Amino acid sequence: MSVWSFDTETWLIQPGLLAPPLVCGSIAAAAPGSERLLDKAQARQFFREAIAAPDTHLVGANLAYDLGVMAADDPRFVAPIFAALEAGRLHCVQIREALIDIARGLYGVDPSTGRKLDDDEGARYPLALLVQRYLGFDISEDKKNPKAWRLRYAELDGVPVERWPTEAAEYPKRDARYTLDVFFRQEAVARETSNDGNLHAEADQMRAAFALHLASIWGLRTNGDSVAVLRERVEREWGENRAKFQAAGIYRADGTKDSKRLAALVTAAYDGQPPITAPSDRFPEGQVATDRDTLLGSGDALLEDLGKSGRVDKYKSTYLDVVEAGTSLPINPRFNVLVSTTRVSSDYQQLPQKGGIREVHEARPGFVYCSVDYGGLELRTMAQRAIWELGFSKMAEALNSGLDVHTLAAAEFLGASYDELLPKVKAKEPLAVAFRQLAKILNFGKGGGMTGGSLVYNARAKDRVSFCLLAKRADVCGVERVVVTVQRKPKRVCRACVEVAKELDTKWLNAWPEQRELQHRAKSRTYGGGFADVMIPGANILRGGCGYTQILNTPFQGLGAVGCKLAMWRVSREMYVDRRSPLYGSRLVLMVHDELISELLADDAQRMHDAAERKAYLMREAMKETTPDLAPAIEAEPALSRIMSKDVATVRDSSGQLLVWEPPTKRAA
DNA sequence: TGCGCCGGCGCC
DNA sequence: AAAGGGCGCCGGCGCA
Numbered sequence: 064m065s066v067w068s069f070d071t072e073t074w075l076i077q078p079g080l081l082a083p084p085l086v087c088g089s090i091a092a093a094a095p096g097s098e099r100l101l102d103k104a105q106a107r108q109f110f111r112e113a114i115a116a117p118d119t120h121l122v123g124a125n126l127a128y129d130l131g132v133m134a135a136d137d138p139r140f141v142a143p144i145f146a147a148l149e150a151g152r153l154h155c156v157q158i159r160e161a162l163i164d165i166a167r168g169l170y171g172v173d174p175s176t177g178r179k180l181d182d183d184e185g186a187r188y189p190l191a192l193l194v195q196r197y198l199g200f201d202i203s204e205d206k207k208n209p210k211a212w213r214l215r216y217a218e219l220d221g222v223p224v225e226r227w228p229t230e231a232a233e234y235p236k237r238d239a240r241y242t243l244d245v246f247f248r249q250e251a252v253a254r255e256t257s258n259d260g261n262l263h264a265e266a267d268q269m270r271a272a273f274a275l276h277l278a279s280i281w282g283l284r285t286n287g288d289s290v291a292v293l294r295e296r297v298e299r300e301w302g303e304n305r306a307k308f309q310a311a312g313i314y315r316a317d318g319t320k321d322s323k324r325l326a327a328l329v330t331a332a333y334d335g336q337p338p339i340t341a342p343s344d345r346f347p348e349g350q351v352a353t354d355r356d357t358l359l360g361s362g363d364a365l366l367e368d369l370g371k372s373g374r375v376d377k378y379k380s381t382y383l384d385v386v387e388a389g390t391s392l393p394i395n396p397r398f399n400v401l402v403s404t405t406r407v408s409s410d411y412q413q414l415p416q417k418g419g420i421r422e423v424h425e426a427r428p429g430f431v432y433c434s435v436d437y438g439g440l441e442l443r444t445m446a447q448r449a450i451w452e453l454g455f456s457k458m459a460e461a462l463n464s465g466l467d468v469h470t471l472a473a474a475e476f477l478g479a480s481y482d483e484l485l486p487k488v489k490a491k492e493p494l495a496v497a498f499r500q501l502a503k504i505l506n507f508g509k510g511g512g513m514t515g516g517s518l519v520y521n522a523r524a525k526d527r528v529s530f531c532l533l534a535k536r537a538d539v540c541g542v543e544r545v546v547v548t549v550q551r552k553p554k555r556v557c558r559a560c561v562e563v564a565k566e567l568d569t570k571w572l573n574a575w576p577e578q579r580e581l582q583h584r585a586k587s588r589t590y591g592g593g594f595a596d597v598m599i600p601g602a603n604i605l606r607g608g609c610g611y612t613q614i615l616n617t618p619f620q621g622l623g624a625v626g627c628k629l630a631m632w633r634v635s636r637e638m639y640v641d642r643r644s645p646l647y648g649s650r651l652v653l654m655v656h657d658e659l660i661s662e663l664l665a666d667d668a669q670r671m672h673d674a675a676e677r678k679a680y681l682m683r684e685a686m687k688e689t690t691p692d693l694a695p696a697i698e699a700e701p702a703l704s705r706i707m708s709k710d711v712a713t714v715r716d717s718s719g720q721l722l723v724w725e726p727p728t729k730r731a732a
Numbered sequence: 733t734g735c736g737c738c739g740g741c742g743c744c
Numbered sequence: 745a746a747a748g749g750g751c752g753c754c755g756g757c758g759c760a
Contacts, residue, residue, distance in 0.1 A: 181736095320755070322739090322755085322756055322757075340739065340740095341739095343738065344737085345736095345737060345758085350738080352739085352740095353739075354739075354740055354741080374742090376754085376755090377741065377742070377754075397752095403750075404750055406744090406749095408750080408752070410753075412743055412752080413741085413742040413744090413753080415741095415742060416742090441744085508748050510748080511747090511748030512746095512747050512748050512749085514746075514747060517747085517748070521748095548747075592746090610747075611746075611747050612747050612748050612749060613748095613749070613750095615749085617749080619749095620744095620749065620750065624750095655743075656744045656751095657744065658744085
């Protein structure tokens with residue numbers, strides 16, 4: 064087996080161009096002095112041979128980027144790249160470091176300070192950091208220099224390498240050397256780390272990283288007319304808000320917010336005893352809270368108004384310019400393939416469901432969006448986790464029998480039978496619907512360690528269930544209040560409500576007895592505020608240093624991510640290299656935890672249908688393998704649309720053929 | 733002026 | 745005894 068590091072130098076990355084033209088490559092083998100600069104032709108030749116050689120491994124720093132460059136340089140590289148990833152022959156020192164740090168409980172943390180690592184354009188483990196960690200010297204100066212060659216290789220494109228300045232020729236060789244040295248030192252460190260530093264999971268993460276990078280390269284388009292309408296509306300509403308609150312001094316004349324003034328107003332509205340935020344290093348006593356809920360509960364008309372009007376600020380500052388850019392060039396979302404739970408993170412996973420931001424995204428001409436998400440994924444992974452850890456799960460039994468687990472838990476709360484309650488839920492009887500809604504909050508949150516106080520608060524915030532009504536003591540609500548902690552923030556809730564919540568806790572644990580045992584185990588493992596290591600089942604990825612709630616959360620969140628990544632890989636592979644698949648030629652555009660969004664080729668209605676069904680099938684199969692004891696309960700159906708929207712639904716004609724969903728307004732017109 | 737921290741809030 | 749988790753982005757503030 065031979066191991067080479069491989070790095071490319073390219074033209075600059077630009078909006079809409081994440082795989083810019085290749086200029087040169089650099090490689091290094093284990094032997095000192097083996098590093099070489101390769102001109103464009105040599106780089107192609109090296110890559111062509113190495114990517115196809117069954118005993119050759121390639122190592123990179125953010126290798127997915129270089130793979131994207133090579134794939135764009137020559138489409139004939141695409142298939143061998145997929146094959147090499149399948150074979151586990153490609154490596155990335157950044158992914159490896161994340162895996163090792165997760166095992167240590169130090170993901171994204173600087174061990175010397177305990178603080179979060181800076182994000183370097185989305186990369187939490189840039190090569191400079193790894194060189195510092197493993198080789199003990201500082202190359203960050205190279206990065207800061209705006210005249211550095213690393214940003215200027217386009218100038219050298221076409222110039223014979225013999226005529227390059229020394230520094231331009233040396234820099235790529237150095238990086239190749241560093242990368243491979245880091246790689247081997249990671250091997251040694253991993254051997255000394257619990258669970259071998261999780262490195263056996265590297266290949267899965269590499270595959271996911273490449274699939275995600277291809278999605279980034281392809282990007283998303285937006286509709287110019289829609290964006291113009293959106294901008295007009297958002298800016299008008301924003302202007303109205305600003306005018307309204309400027310008079311009270313909440314906004315200054317220059318349009319910025321006066322947070323101190325706002326805090327003073329909140330303090331006054333709460334008669335000197337405002338809700339405060341959690342203590343921090345800088346503010347050991349906490350600060351005056353100014354969140355929406357605090358404002359809405361202030362009893363002050365103006366502050367309540369402000370609480371209701373929060374959203375357009377966010378739309379304007381976060382999304383407007385981005386979606387506008389998408390009208391002329393693809394928006395390239397950025398993905399981080401591996402965060403501490405094995406989930407994916409991205410700057411494009413938080414598109415608001417309301418407010419019309421999603422709706423400006425439109426599939427390219429000749430394509431249609433296809434969204435497939437898993438139904439209730441984390442309930443299934445939670446149940447699978449229980450089976451693996453305890454040997455049983457009532458929730459798994461219910462899900463596999465096709466029962467609605469929210470109605471089932473609600474029946475437990477009401478002391479009713481499932482068969483009795485289900486028709487009432489279907490008939491939309493208010494009490495039945497309210498209790499099912501309540502059960503949903505518990506099913507969703509309690510498995511992660513949610514407390515009674517938080518439950519009351521969440522139910523109240525959603526304005527769906529009156530706990531005092533449940534207590535048949537409506538008179539006390541709002542009178543006798545106790546402070547509870549909700550996501551590290553103190554909140555005041557009614558004492559009677561908390562008592563009800565405790566009863567519901569017990570009933571919920573009766574419905575899912577495996578949860579009682581899981582909680583008991585998590586408690587005993589963190590007795591006295593301790594921390595413990597947790598295994599993400601299936602992937603056998605160890606997450607170190609977990610507190611109580613993380614012990615409960617990590618396994619089912621991580622297991623879901625594992626299955627989604629497997630599905631994403633298989634879907635992407637058919638899209639890019641399997642000419643016989645109906646998915647061939649279609650493109651993944653987003654992954655949002657339990658959902659894969661693609662642009663499917665839409666020129667042929669039958670193939671579009673087949674592609675959508677194939678994608679959903681691959682997703683179901685991947686998750687069935689990931690959660691084998693929940694196989695009968697895995698649900699994933701395709702929905703087609705021209706634009707993105709939370710309202711997009713599966714639409715079929717009478718023969719079952721998939722149709723493209725149309726927004727309601729369009730149908731009316 | 734730049735940077736880090738913090739609160740707040742969007743999503744799953 | 746207590747405790748949903750995971751993210752990323754933005755603006756404001758305070759410090760250097």
